[in-house]
Amino acid sequence: xxxxxxxxxxxxxxxxxxxxxxxxxxxxxxxxxxxxxxxxxxxxxxxxxxxxxxxxxxxxxxxxxxxxxxxxxxxxxxxxxxxxxxxx
Numbered sequence: 001x002x003x004x005x006x007x008x009x010x011x012x013x014x015x016x017x018x019x020x021x022x023x024x025x026x027x028x029x030x031x032x033x034x035x036x037x038x039x040x041x042x043x044x045x046x047x048x049x050x051x052x053x054x055x056x057x058x059x060x061x062x063x064x065x066x067x068x069x070x071x072x073x074x075x076x077x078x079x080x081x082x083x084x085x086x087x088x
Contacts, residue, residue: 003057006050010064012042017071024078032075 001009016039023031053061 001045001051003051003053005045006053007057007060007064009042009045009050010061010068013039014064014067014071016042017068017075021071021074024075032079 016035020032020035020039023029023035
């Protein structure tokens, strides 16, 4: 993967996880499921590793990863209590 492809992949995943957070917050779990599958598919190219980035590209990747993690936390803030009620 080129550095442009790596950043494009992370941009796409960040966008999808942002949509996942919104879907979770409004309780649209069908959309959340669809988006989760799209996100998993978008991440497939990273399975074998990605090109090492330098400088501004590296910082952009870090910023995107932080955004992805924050979006993931927002989804978990909604879904974990719900899953706890199902298991309890």
